[in-house]
Amino acid sequence: MLDSIKQASKNIGRELNRAWENLSDGWRELLSRSNNSLTHFEPGMMDGQLEDEANLNFPRWGLIASEVEETASDIIVRIEIPGVEKQDCTIRVEGSTLIISGEKRFARESAESHYHAMERAYGVFERRIALLRHVDAEKATANAINGVLLIRLPKAATDTVRDIPIN
Structure with missing residues (x-):
């Protein structure tokens, strides 16, 4: 059970990092293009x-x-x-x-x-x-x-x- 919680935590962390990168990329593009x-x-x-x-x-x-x-x-x-x-x-x-x-x-x-x-x-x-x-x-x-x-x-x-x- 502890292993599945650790794996879920890693997946959540990976998805949060990916979401943050997408958001950062969007802001960078908006600033450079605007x-x-x-x-x-x-x-x-x-x-x-x-x-x-x-x-x-x-x-x-x-x-x-x-x-x-x-x-x-x-x-x-x-x-x-x-x-x-x-x-x-x-x-x-x-x-x-x-x-x-x-x-x-x-x-x-x-x-x-x-x-x-x-x-x-x-x-x-x-x-x-x-x-x-x-x-x-x-x-x-x-x-x-x-x-x-x-x-x-x-x-x-x-x-x-x-x-x-x-x-």
Whole structure:
């Protein structure tokens, strides 16, 4: 009987070690892949007052995930910004840095409602993405579809600075 208890203890220890390794691997991958996508949100306006004044406890950090793809002629950036209206978002190119800034506004069903979970960040944000190539900002385009902003930046030999309207 003592041997079976020892064997069970070894098996439990082995499974706990395996679970810990899987969890550690997941966190390491999340940290390495999310790199700069963890974005700070500053309080914005809600019903004419600052969100902080409305006594809501919003998370101040959120993920704004992106992809940067390079083709022979373009740098293509896809960035997830669900809940951000195009009029509340600006896109700017400074040298070889793409800057997306805006405000994700808070909306609720009723002032009398109560939240049981609050994981989404709201407020003013700025996300900077290194492009690793010079782009022609004058020919850049941006489209927002289903909460994903697609920015197409033709490659260029010189630096430019330009705001890019969202279609």
